[in-house]
Amino acid sequence: MSLRLKKKILPSLLAAxxxxxxxxxxxxxxxxxxxxxxxxxxxxxxxxxxxxxxxQTGDTPELILKRAETAFNLGRYSACLETLQSTPAFTDxxxxxxxxxxxxxxxxxxxxxVKGVIWFSQAARLMDQDVMSTKFKEDSYLKSIWxxxxxxxxxxxxxxxxSARESRKMLLEQTFGQAEKVWPTTYFVVNxxxxxxxxxxxxxxxxxxxxxxxxxxxxxxxxxxxxxAASIGEWSQSNRALDAVSNSTVQTFWKSVNQYLESGxxxxxxxxxxxxxxxxxASFIKAGALEPAxxxxxxxxxxxxxxxxxxxxxxxxxxxxPQEALETIDRxxxxxxxxxxxxxxxxxxxxxxxxxxxDMALAENVLKRLDKDTLPMSLRIASGIAxxxxxxxxxxxxxxxxxxxxxxxxxxxxxxxxEYFSDINTPFWKPVSSKALNEVINTNPLDxxxxxxxxxxxxxxxxxxxxxxxxxFLFPKSKLGAESxxxxxxxxxxxxxxxxxxxYLKRVDQDKFGxxxxxxxxxxxxxxxxxxxxxxxxxxxxxxxxxxGGTLPAEKELKLxxxxxxxxxxxxxxxxxxxxxxxxxxxxxxxxxxxxxxxIAEGEHAIGKKDKALKHYLELAWEFPEQNIWAxxxxxxxxxxxxxxxxxxxxxxxxxxxxxxxxxxxxxxAAQARLNAIDTKLAKVGAGKDVSFPF
Numbered sequence: 001m002s003l004r005l006k007k008k009i010l011p012s013l014l015a016a017x018x019x020x021x022x023x024x025x026x027x028x029x030x031x032x033x034x035x036x037x038x039x040x041x042x043x044x045x046x047x048x049x050x051x052x053x054x055x056q057t058g059d060t061p062e063l064i065l066k067r068a069e070t071a072f073n074l075g076r077y078s079a080c081l082e083t084l085q086s087t088p089a090f091t092d093x094x095x096x097x098x099x100x101x102x103x104x105x106x107x108x109x110x111x112x113x114v115k116g117v118i119w120f121s122q123a124a125r126l127m128d129q130d131v132m133s134t135k136f137k138e139d140s141y142l143k144s145i146w147x148x149x150x151x152x153x154x155x156x157x158x159x160x161x162x163s164a165r166e167s168r169k170m171l172l173e174q175t176f177g178q179a180e181k182v183w184p185t186t187y188f189v190v191n192x193x194x195x196x197x198x199x200x201x202x203x204x205x206x207x208x209x210x211x212x213x214x215x216x217x218x219x220x221x222x223x224x225x226x227x228x229a230a231s232i233g234e235w236s237q238s239n240r241a242l243d244a245v246s247n248s249t250v251q252t253f254w255k256s257v258n259q260y261l262e263s264g265x266x267x268x269x270x271x272x273x274x275x276x277x278x279x280x281x282a283s284f285i286k287a288g289a290l291e292p293a294x295x296x297x298x299x300x301x302x303x304x305x306x307x308x309x310x311x312x313x314x315x316x317x318x319x320x321x322p323q324e325a326l327e328t329i330d331r332x333x334x335x336x337x338x339x340x341x342x343x344x345x346x347x348x349x350x351x352x353x354x355x356x357x358x359d360m361a362l363a364e365n366v367l368k369r370l371d372k373d374t375l376p377m378s379l380r381i382a383s384g385i386a387x388x389x390x391x392x393x394x395x396x397x398x399x400x401x402x403x404x405x406x407x408x409x410x411x412x413x414x415x416x417x418x419e420y421f422s423d424i425n426t427p428f429w430k431p432v433s434s435k436a437l438n439e440v441i442n443t444n445p446l447d448x449x450x451x452x453x454x455x456x457x458x459x460x461x462x463x464x465x466x467x468x469x470x471x472x473f474l475f476p477k478s479k480l481g482a483e484s485x486x487x488x489x490x491x492x493x494x495x496x497x498x499x500x501x502x503x504y505l506k507r508v509d510q511d512k513f514g515x516x517x518x519x520x521x522x523x524x525x526x527x528x529x530x531x532x533x534x535x536x537x538x539x540x541x542x543x544x545x546x547x548x549g550g551t552l553p554a555e556k557e558l559k560l561x562x563x564x565x566x567x568x569x570x571x572x573x574x575x576x577x578x579x580x581x582x583x584x585x586x587x588x589x590x591x592x593x594x595x596x597x598x599x600i601a602e603g604e605h606a607i608g609k610k611d612k613a614l615k616h617y618l619e620l621a622w623e624f625p626e627q628n629i630w631a632x633x634x635x636x637x638x639x640x641x642x643x644x645x646x647x648x649x650x651x652x653x654x655x656x657x658x659x660x661x662x663x664x665x666x667x668x669x670a671a672q673a674r675l676n677a678i679d680t681k682l683a684k685v686g687a688g689k690d691v692s693f694p695f
Contacts, residue, residue, distance in 0.1 A: 061095045068102055072109075075499060081106040097123045101135070108145075111503060113473060117149040121175045129181060136182045141466060146179055147188045148470055151446060154195070156403040158205060158391065158420075169199045187442040195446060198423055205391035207384070208419040214429040215417035219245050220385050221360060223254060223416050227382035228355035231302050234318065235262050237356075249273070250429070253281050253415060260285060264294045266479065266513070277431035281415065283449035286456070288477035289407045293377065299405075300378045302348055305341040317349065322356035329353065344374055351379055360386055373397050381409055385416040407448065426450065448474075456480055463487055472504070479513045486517075486524045493527040501528045519550040527556055535563055554580055554587050558596060565603060574603040594620055594627035598634055605637070614641045632662050636671060648678050 064087050071080035084103045090096040104119030120142075124132045136142055153172055160168045176196060180189050215223075222245050229238035238258050245251040252269055259267040266285060273282035293300040304310055313332075317325050329350045333343055347370055354363035367383050373396045375383075384394035394413075399405040410420050414428040424446040426432070432440050432450075434457065441447070441454045452475055458467045459480060468484035468491075475481040489504035505528060510521035522541045529538035542560055545552060552560065557580050565573035577600045580587075587593050601616035617634040625631050639654035655678075658671040 061090045061092060065095060065098055065102070068099075072102060072106060077106045077109040081110070093126050097126050099123075100126075113145050114149050114152060117146055117175060118171065120146075121171070121178060124178050125174070132178065133182050136178075141469065143183055143186075144466055144470055145473075146175070147186075147445075148474055150175055150179065150192075151448070151451070152403065152474070154192075154446060155448060156401075156406065157199065159395065159400050159402060159406045161400045172196065172199060188445045191443055191445050195424055205420045207388050207390065207413070208422045209388060210414075210417040210419055210427060210429075212417060212427060212429055214247050215250055215415075216246065219247070219250065220416050220418075221358070224363075224382040224386040225355050225358065226254060226258070227378045227385075228352045230258060230261065230300065231352050231376050231378040231382070232318070232349065233301050249276060249278065249281075250415070253285075256285055257290065257412070260290050261293055261300060264512075277433050278429065279432045279437065279453045280426065280428050280430075280447075280449040283452040283456075284411045284415070286478060286480070287449065287452040287475050288479075288481070289404075289411050291477040292402075292404045293408065298376065300376055302345070302352065302376055302379075305339070305345045307339065307342055310342065310345070322353045325353045326350060326357065344371075348375055348379070351375070351383075355379075355382060355386070377405070377408065381412050384409070384413055385418055388418060391420045411449070452478070452480070459484070465491060472507070476507065479517065482508045482510075482513055482517055483520065486520050490524045490527055493524070493531050496531065498528060498532050501531075515548060519545060519548055523550075523552055523556065526552060526560065530556070530559055530563060535567065538563070554583075554592060554596075558592075558599070562599060565599070565606075570603055570607050574600070574607070577603060590624050591627050591630075594624040594630040597624075598630045601634065601637070605641075610641050610644075614638055617641075628661060628663055632658050632667060636667070636674075639671075639674065643674070643678060648682055652678055 064083060068080045068083040071077075071083060081103060084099055084106070087099065090099060100119050100123035104116045104123065107113070107116035107119055124135070127135065136146075150172065153168065153175070157165070157168055157172065173196060176189075176192070180193070183189055222241055226238045226241040229235075229241055235258055239255055242251050242254050242258075245254065249272065252272055256267045256269045259265075259269070270282055270285045273279075273285075304314070317328060320328065329346050332338065333346050333350075338346075347366070351363060351366045351370060354366050363383075364387055367387070372380060372393065375396070377396075377399075380394050380396065383389060384391075391409075394409055395406075399409070410425075411428075413420060414425065417428075419425065419428075424444065426440065426444050426447055432453075437450070437454060437457060441450045444450055455467055455471045455474070459471060463484075465488065468487045471478075471480050471484040472488060476485075485504045485508045489501045489508075492498070492501035492504060501524075505521070505525060508521055510518045522545050526538050526541045526545070529535070529541065538560060542552065542557075551557070557576060561573045561576035561580070564576065577596060580596050581600060584593050584596070587596070597616055597620045601613045601620065604610075604613035604616060617638040620634040621631045621638065635654045636658050639651040639658070642648075642651035642654065652675060655671045655675045659668050659675070662668045662671065
């Protein structure tokens with residue numbers, strides 16, 4: 001080691017010795033270690049080093065759990081889960097509970113609450129009643145998550161493949177039994193218990209034809225014809241078929257369905273249902289139930305064979321009257337030259353045109369000869385409505401395992417008076433006032449559309465994290481879901497959980513619900529980009545907000561301005577600050593007003609406009625004296641400008657006020673030091689307080 005280096009290091013070591021005690025026992029505590037290095041690292045949250053240490057150790061249950069917990073604490077949830085899943089069940093009950101519970105937390109952190117609840121439930125099987133109750137209640141969100149996951153599992157039971165149905169039933173019974181032990185008196189548990197018995201009934205769901213006068217048999221035929229027209233992409237013809245529906249509100253609903261499917265946008269006509277307190281029709285449209293059919297049009301419309309001659313033939317077919325089209329199809333299907341694909345396509349078109357002729361007997365006969373798995377959902381629902389089919393004859397093989405398909409089929413069937421789940425759903429066309437909604441949802445907690453209406457009402461009244469989480473989980477494709485994701489992204493960014501904020505933002509189709517939601521998304525994105533140092537992206541988003549006629553919340557706009565100021569683009573930062581100040585009357589409080597004015601003054605000072613800066617400093621100190629940190633700092637800055645101008649007495653007056661009013665010792669000492677320096681300077685030049693007259 002060089003002599004120069006020794007000279008540098010030695011004083012540092014001596015200073016450290018003085019600072020921490022000066023004796024030979026500076027690190028004496030280290031010599032009597034009572035905890036392992038790993039425990040010590042865990043105490044300080046040094047998870048990265050801890051992970052390295054555990055990766056070099058063996059595979060005992062204790063070390064496996066330590067490795068998994070360390071990965072979890074580092075936010076490496078997939079790695080944690082992989083460790084837990086690759087490990088056989090532990091023989092020690094306590095360790096197995098820990099393994100399963102940690103696995104549930106990983107699944108939740110990865111955005112899969114259903115799997116999370118399954119892991120939690122398996123862990124709970126090994127717990128005593130008191131331990132389970134305590135564990136479940138540690139997380140304030142777990143109750144609502146548990147109930148919503150149970151809803152989702154229950155709703156999907158009828159589309160669970162036969163091979164998995166028994167295990168799904170066992171899971172529903174197990175998770176409900178655990179919820180009943182922990183939260184026995186909640187409305188959800190009390191009013192859902194009887195629904196468990198339905199799981200033991202035959203899988204075949206026979207339709208219940210509503211005795212409502214709102215939709216009759218003649219209306220059902222018209223609705224089926226409308227859906228048949230939609231299945232071949234004839235939207236105008238589909239709407240014309242609805243003109244004769246007896247109830248104008250029912251007619252509006254089905255035309256709204258067509259409009260939504262054709263445009264991909266929620267129609268404005270949905271407001272009519274709100275006005276009439278028709279909660280379930282409004283919720284069906286707004287909950288995004290039809291999104292799968294919009295994302296995948298072939299789910300709703302008849303597909304086209306690969307034959308090059310098909311498009312020409314189809315065009316001619318669409319120009320014919322339904323009866324003529326039927327006759328043409330009959331002639332063509334007799335040809336031996338057609339491929340099986342073309343024959344199947346013609347037979348499916350035959351069903352659509354049979355509906356359009358109004359000959360329901362013919363349509364029913366055609367249906368019997370078709371493979372329902374080749375039919376689009378529209379024709380299967382139309383058949384179910386017209387012929388009152390059991391649910392199993394409406395579902396295709398592709399629908400199994402897809403809850404979202406069941407929501408479309410059951411919802412639209414109910415809108416036509418064909419109910420498959422009358423035991424859990426309220427009548428589709430029954431009005432429910434806003435005042436009565438809470439009571440109705442309490443007694444019918446498994447009615448999905450009522451759940452949506454209830455969450456919408458809560459979010460409109462006052463959004464919070466619990467409502468937003470539930471809405472985003474249960475209704476991710478709805479506008480409510482999108483707004484909830486944005487709300488949660490903003491909250492996560494505020495809490496500096498940027499990974500979570502990004503997770504939420506990525507799940508929003510910001511262009512789906514119009515410019516207003518796009519602006520909300522951009523606002524949340526600005527907060528995230530600022531927090532993660534993506535300054536250019538934040539600025540681009542901000543410019544788009546301004547160009548769209550929107551604005552950021554003042555706190556975020558201020559943060560953006562300061563970021564730009566720190567980067568050295570003082571003029572741009574100043575423009576943003578002055579923009580905020582121009583709307584000062586709308587700012588939340590005087591503290592924010594004082595802060596904005598302070599940074600405007602700082603910007604002017606940095607640009608070199610000291611007189612303008614001085615004026616702003618003084619305005620701040622006068623107008624917001626109660627905002628001490630900003631007012632006192634402004635006076636200190638003003639004193640420096642006056643000192644630079646040679647107006648020492650004025651500078652001293654401000655410094656004395658700073659010394660008197662400053663909350664922090666460091667501020668007082670800095671002002672006193674400045675005051676002493678001015679007094680020393682005045683003593684040297686002999687300047688006095690009186691005016692000196694030259695003559």
